[in-house]
Each structure stands twice: as structure tokens, then as C-alpha cells.
Amino acid sequence: MSTPVNRQVVLNAHPVGAPVETDFALVESPLPVPGGGELLIRTIYLSLDPYMRGRMNPGPSYAKGVEVGEVMTAQTVGQVVASNHDGFAEGDFVLSGNGWQEYAVSDGQGVRPLDPSVAPISTAVGVLGMPGMTAYVGLLDVGELKAGDQVVVSAASGAVGAVVGQIAKIKGCRVVGIAGAQKKCDYVTGELGLDACVSHYSDTLADDLRAACPDGIDLYFENVGGKVFDAVVPLLNDFARMPVCGRIANYNMTEPPAGPNEVPRLMGLVLVHRVMIRGFIVFDHVARQPDFIRDVGGWIRSGELTYREDVVEGIEHAVGAFRGLLRGENFGKLLVRVSDDPTR
Amino acid sequence: MSTPVNRQVVLNAHPVGAPVETDFALVESPLPVPGGGELLIRTIYLSLDPYMRGRMNPGPSYAKGVEVGEVMTAQTVGQVVASNHDGFAEGDFVLSGNGWQEYAVSDGQGVRPLDPSVAPISTAVGVLGMPGMTAYVGLLDVGELKAGDQVVVSAASGAVGAVVGQIAKIKGCRVVGIAGAQKKCDYVTGELGLDACVSHYSDTLADDLRAACPDGIDLYFENVGGKVFDAVVPLLNDFARMPVCGRIANYNMTEPPAGPNEVPRLMGLVLVHRVMIRGFIVFDHVARQPDFIRDVGGWIRSGELTYREDVVEGIEHAVGAFRGLLRGENFGKLLVRVSDDPTR
Numbered sequence: 001m002s003t004p005v006n007r008q009v010v011l012n013a014h015p016v017g018a019p020v021e022t023d024f025a026l027v028e029s030p031l032p033v034p035g036g037g038e039l040l041i042r043t044i045y046l047s048l049d050p051y052m053r054g055r056m057n058p059g060p061s062y063a064k065g066v067e068v069g070e071v072m073t074a075q076t077v078g079q080v081v082a083s084n085h086d087g088f089a090e091g092d093f094v095l096s097g098n099g100w101q102e103y104a105v106s107d108g109q110g111v112r113p114l115d116p117s118v119a120p121i122s123t124a125v126g127v128l129g130m131p132g133m134t135a136y137v138g139l140l141d142v143g144e145l146k147a148g149d150q151v152v153v154s155a156a157s158g159a160v161g162a163v164v165g166q167i168a169k170i171k172g173c174r175v176v177g178i179a180g181a182q183k184k185c186d187y188v189t190g191e192l193g194l195d196a197c198v199s200h201y202s203d204t205l206a207d208d209l210r211a212a213c214p215d216g217i218d219l220y221f222e223n224v225g226g227k228v229f230d231a232v233v234p235l236l237n238d239f240a241r242m243p244v245c246g247r248i249a250n251y252n253m254t255e256p257p258a259g260p261n262e263v264p265r266l267m268g269l270v271l272v273h274r275v276m277i278r279g280f281i282v283f284d285h286v287a288r289q290p291d292f293i294r295d296v297g298g299w300i301r302s303g304e305l306t307y308r309e310d311v312v313e314g315i316e317h318a319v320g321a322f323r324g325l326l327r328g329e330n331f332g333k334l335l336v337r338v339s340d341d342p343t344r
Numbered sequence: 345m346s347t348p349v350n351r352q353v354v355l356n357a358h359p360v361g362a363p364v365e366t367d368f369a370l371v372e373s374p375l376p377v378p379g380g381g382e383l384l385i386r387t388i389y390l391s392l393d394p395y396m397r398g399r400m401n402p403g404p405s406y407a408k409g410v411e412v413g414e415v416m417t418a419q420t421v422g423q424v425v426a427s428n429h430d431g432f433a434e435g436d437f438v439l440s441g442n443g444w445q446e447y448a449v450s451d452g453q454g455v456r457p458l459d460p461s462v463a464p465i466s467t468a469v470g471v472l473g474m475p476g477m478t479a480y481v482g483l484l485d486v487g488e489l490k491a492g493d494q495v496v497v498s499a500a501s502g503a504v505g506a507v508v509g510q511i512a513k514i515k516g517c518r519v520v521g522i523a524g525a526q527k528k529c530d531y532v533t534g535e536l537g538l539d540a541c542v543s544h545y546s547d548t549l550a551d552d553l554r555a556a557c558p559d560g561i562d563l564y565f566e567n568v569g570g571k572v573f574d575a576v577v578p579l580l581n582d583f584a585r586m587p588v589c590g591r592i593a594n595y596n597m598t599e600p601p602a603g604p605n606e607v608p609r610l611m612g613l614v615l616v617h618r619v620m621i622r623g624f625i626v627f628d629h630v631a632r633q634p635d636f637i638r639d640v641g642g643w644i645r646s647g648e649l650t651y652r653e654d655v656v657e658g659i660e661h662a663v664g665a666f667r668g669l670l671r672g673e674n675f676g677k678l679l680v681r682v683s684d685d686p687t688r
Binding site for chain 1: 351353362363364365367368370386387388389390391392393394396397416420423437444445446460462463464465466467469470471472474475476477478480481482485486487488499501502503506507510511514524525527528531535536577578580581582583584585586587588589592606607610611613614615616617618619620621622623624625626628629632633635636637639640641643644648649650651652653655659660662663664665666667669670671672674675676677678679680681682683684685686687688
């Protein structure tokens with residue numbers, strides 16, 4: 001079984017746009033030997049995930065990238081073939097970060113044992129691993145999913161999307177998937193049990209999605225960016241939520257979109273920096289009024305908080321004052337004194 | 345004191361771009377007479393607020409607009425001059441929605457009594473009213489403010505911004521304001537006590553803001569849109585939050601920005617529909633892993649949740665498989681089987 005060498009895929013060049021074969025090299029190196037406290041792990045399953053495209057770029061992102069000449073990083077499911085580590089024995093199945101290679105030596109840090117009697121070991125990098133957990137926390141924690149939500153998930157047959165759609169159904173939502181090929185759409189509405197699926201290959205994607213979402217969208221699980229994002233945005237309902245875990249359509253962009261007004265640039269920052277943007281209208285928050293009056297009233301009385309009013313006299317000057325407000329000409333809260341204030 | 349007529353400002357035309365004087369008309373109507381259960385309120389203070397620009401547009405927004413010929417809507421502070429209502433007596437000071445006119449009759453619905461001994465009555469439409477509460481809920485509830493946050497607030501001397509900046513200081517944050525005229529910036533760093541203020545009139549706004557925020561921005565209170573928004577975005581830190589309550593720079597736009605890729609269009613929808621967009625990375629949520637394994641593992645065992653794997657054989661095919669992943673060619677979770685799986 002074991003080969004005398006360790007085959008590895010190393011980054012040969014930082015891809016420009018879509019990666020090509022020559023951006024990588026398959027090299028052979030000697031089988032590594034575990035030292036004291038170390039273990040040797042044979043890779044069984046290597047997980048390929050879209051986020052890896054970001055790791056191939058030079059420059060900073062939310063995780064360190066791969067340098068030219070280095071083995072590509074990846075989560076892997078493997079088996080311990082030799083161990084000098086008290087916590088692991090030969091034959092143990094483990095989740096580790098071997099990367100794109102057949103063998104790796106580890107000091108045991110971050111290596112997690114897997115019990116094949118609980119679930120197929122491959123699921124540790126899939127439905128019971130990072131992709132599944134992305135779906136779970138993205139929907140329930142970040143997206144604040146509620147029963148009855150109208151949910152749309154992109155890449156609906158993919159590793160993350162398939163779990164998103166099914167959890168949303170389990171939680172009592174109406175769920176529309178977006179996928180590409182017909183066989184994927186059939187899988188989404190068939191085996192996964194979603195209510196509808198729209199193909200992003202359609203020339204009428206925006207209209208198709210609108211027809212599939214007659215009650216709009218309360219939660220969009222954003223996986224892809226691009227034209228799918230554009231089709232979703234006009235359908236967002238009041239209080240819609242959009243957890244953003246990826247933008248695969250933008251991963252091969254060779255340069256950032258030109259202007260600061262470009263949505264893909266903003267959404268790229270939202271993802272990488274885990275930014276939260278939330279529109280709000282004060283009238284939705286009336287329950288907080290007693291707290292507000294207590295706190296701000298108290299700060300005014302204690303002198304910690306001050307205010308300034310810009311008072312214009314006479315209703316005949318209201319229009320001019322309002323026009324000035326839009327130009328930023330007022331200085332402090334703008335009021336029109338329409339008639340006498342007997343308290344002053 | 346009282347005039348025999350009621351002067352009113354009515355909408356004469358829906359403004360196109362910046363409102364002009366002829367979009368409004370000052371008209372006189374007979375003093376209204378309260379019927380049974382009604383009260384007559386004399387307007388003392390009329391609040392002018394940027395959101396009113398939206399009310400002047402035809403078509404739907406989050407609140408009903410003003411029709412041509414109708415009195416402009418507004419919150420007002422007034423005094424009851426006649427009452428056939430058990431809950432209000434002549435002489436009472438009240439907060440109501442008289443609009444842009446000297447008198448209004450009300451059935452008492454939504455009319456709130458004001459006690460001039462607690463605070464100046466004008467503050468009911470300012471620091472202790474809607475603008476102050478916008479600052480309070482926007483910072484604390486929507487923006488999830490934490491002590492130590494690096495905070496930036498636009499329109500920092502305005503009715504909302506001045507309260508935002510001061511609450512953030514009270515809560516132990518470093519706070520940078522953005523304002524226009526020098527006297528406003530002086531007020532922001534002087535009387536309001538903010539740590540710095542940058543002028544949006546500066547030709548080097550982006551650089552000025554970067555210099556004023558050496559540790560980036562954790563919370564941006566978005567009041568204005570436009571070039572201020574553009575200067576803020578590149579400075580956002582990991583886990584930054586952006587409560588969005590207005591975009592005054594965009595209110596006079598005569599048409600929506602052309603393409604779906606335009607940030608002002610997206611942010612307009614975020615505001616009007618109170619949308620939440622939140623980037624996330626699963627690694628930030630490790631504390632939820634036991635819950636995830638329990639729930640998703642359980643759903644798999646119960647048959648409620650299924651999964652599909654797309655297994656490619658041999659590490660020499662990893663690159664090709666990854667390239668296909670970016671083109672959406674895989675069908676299910678993509679794995680490379682690098683060596684035998686003895687559990688299957």
C-alpha cells in the first residue's frame with residue numbers, strides 16, 4: 001500500500017484569474033519520518049473548498065495565504081500510520097490539515113479523532129464538518145432564522161447550500177434554491193425537498209426568481225455573489241437578513257472593481273472583515289423608549305450629554321430651513337418656532 | 345396671539361432633485377374647530393428632519409408619502425387651546441403630528457403630554473425625541489456598541505449624530521466625528537467632547553479620516569451615504585458594525601443609480617427595508633460545534649437531512665477537480681480520495 005515517496009501538490013504560481021494547471025506542480029518528496037511526540041498521517045480524503053481560491057492569492061486576507069513552493073493547505077481525513085504521540089495510535093482515523101499531499105507529520109495539535117461507527121469518516125470535512133457548520137451557524141446564529149421565513153439559498157446543491165436548504169425546511173420555512181444544471185435543480189427539489197429551484201443559467205434568472213418567491217425573501221444565504229446576488233436584492237422583504245459566507249462568482253476577479261460604488265468590492269470587505277450592515281427605522285424600536293428616556297434624560301441632567309438647537313422663526317421660513325437642512329446649513333437640531341413658547 | 349386663520353405649508357409638486365420654493369405653497373385656511381372628543385392644538389415647534397425628503401417623493405417607501413395639495417407631515421410640540429377630550433385640558437403641552445401648520449385638530453390618538461418641568465418642551469422632538477432615540481437604539485441595539493470600540497459618526501453635529509457621539513463617549517469608546525464647517529468640527533471636539541473631527545469639505549477626506557482613525561473603525565454610524573461612506577468603508581475593522589439610519593447625500597437623487605452594482609442602490613434598500621447583511625467565517629463560531637454535531641448528526645440519523653459527495657480519485661486530479669469546483673462542475677461535496685478508505 002504505502003509508497004516510498006510522498007506526492008504533494010505545491011503552488012507553482014499565484015493564479016491570475018481562473019487557476020490553470022501550471023499554477024500548481026505535483027512533486028515527490030521523501031516520506032516524512034515522525035520524531036518524538038509526533039505522528040505520521042496518511043491522507044484518505046482531501047477536502048476541496050471554494051475558499052481555497054483566496055488562499056492562492058498573494059497579500060493578506062482573513063487567513064494566511066499559500067506561498068509559491070508551499071504545499072496547498074486543506075483539511076483532510078486520514079489514518080495514523082505511525083505514532084510517537086501518547087494521544088494517537090496506529091490505525092486511528094483523524095481529521096487534520098495535511099494539505100494536498102499523501103502523508104504528513106503532525107505534533108497532534110489540531111488533530112481530532114474520528115469514530116467511523118458514528119458517521120462515515122468523509123463527513124468530517126462535509127456535512128458534519130466545516131461546510132455543514134457554516135450552514136448551521138450562518139442560518140441560525142448569523143441569519144437569525146425564524147419559522148415561516150421565505151428563504152433563498154444559492155449554490156443549493158453544494159456542500160454548504162444543501163445543508164442550508166434542509167435545515168431551513170426542518171425549521172419550518174419555505175425554501176427556494178438556486179443551482180445551475182437541471183440535474184442539480186432536480187436534486188434540490190427532489191432529494192433535498194426544497195419548495196422550488198431556479199437555474200442561474202437561465203436568461204431570465206431575475207424573473208424566474210421573482211416568480212419562485214411570490215412572498216419575497218426574508219433570508220438569503222449568500223454563497224456566490226455575481227448575478228445571483230443582483231437577482232436577489234430587489235426581492236428582499238422588510239427585515240430581511242443576508243448571512244454572507246462566500247462569493248464564488250467573484251473569486252477569480254483579477255482586480256478589484258474599479259470604483260468605490262461597486263457592490264462586489266463592498267461585499268468582499270463585508271465577507272473578509274465579517275462586517276455587519278443593518279438598516280433600521282427608529283419606529284420599529286418603540287419598546288426601548290422608556291430605557292431611552294431614563295438614560296438620555298439622566299445624562300442630560302448629570303451634564304454628561306448636551307444638545308444644541310437651531311431655531312428658525314415663523315412657518316413661512318419652514319421651506320427655506322428644510323432646503324438648508326439638506327445642504328447641511330443648520331447647526332444643531334433644526335426647529336421652526338411657529339408660535340410663542342410660553343415656557344421660555 | 346391667535347390668528348383667525350390657519351397658515352399651512354402644502355406640497356405643491358413632488359420635488360425633482362433638491363426641493364425648490366415652488367414645490368411648496370403657504371396657504372391660509374379657516375381655523376379648524378374641534379368636534380366631540382377632539383382637541384385643538386396650537387403648534388409651537390415644528391421639527392424639520394432629513395427623512396421628510398423621502399416623504400415628498402411619489403411612490404412607496406417605508407411610510408406613506410405626502411400627496412400634492414396635502415399639508416406636509418411633521419412631529420410638532422404644541423399647546424392645547426381647546427379640548428373636548430377627557431384626557432387633555434386647555435393649556436396642556438403636547439407632542440403631536442400637526443405637520444407644517446399653525447393649528448391642527450386631533451382625536452388624541454398619538455398625542456403625548458409633555459411636562460415642561462422635566463425638560464424644555466422642544467427636546468421632545470430632539471434629544472429626547474425621535475432623533476435622540478435613533479442615536480440610542482442605533483448605537484446600542486442595532487450597532488451592538490462595546491466599550492473600547494473605535495467609533496465614527498457622520499453628521500456629527502446634527503440632531504442624531506451629536507447624541508451618537510456623546511453616548512459612545514459615555515460608553516467608553518474612542519469617537520471620531522465627521523462634519524462640514526469648521527465651527528461644527530470645533531463644536532464636535534469641544535462641547536461634545538469627541539476625540540477628533542474630520543471635515544467632509546476636505547479634498548483629502550479619505551486620508552484625513554484614515555489619519556484620524558489609526559486603529560481603524562469598529563462601528564460606523566451611517567447618516568449620510570455618499571463620499572463619507574466611501575471614505576469609511578476601507579477602514580472597517582474585523583467585526584465592524586454599521587447601523588444605517590439615513591443617507592442624506594442620496595436623498596436628492598433624481599433617479600436610482602443605473603446598475604445593480606451600485607452601492608447607493610443597495611444601501612437604499614438596506615435602509616428602507618431594514619435589511620441586515622453580515623459576513624461571517626465559520627472559524628469564529630467554534631463554540632457552537634457541540635450544538636452543530638448534536639443537531640445535524642441527529643437529523644442525519646433520523647433521515648431528515650441527507651448529503652451527497654462527489655469523490656475524485658487520486659491526488660493527481662486535485663487541481664483539475666478544484667478548477668471544476670470554481671466552475672460549478674462538482675455535484676455535492678467535492679473530495680479527493682488520496683488513498684484507500686478502509687472503512688468502506
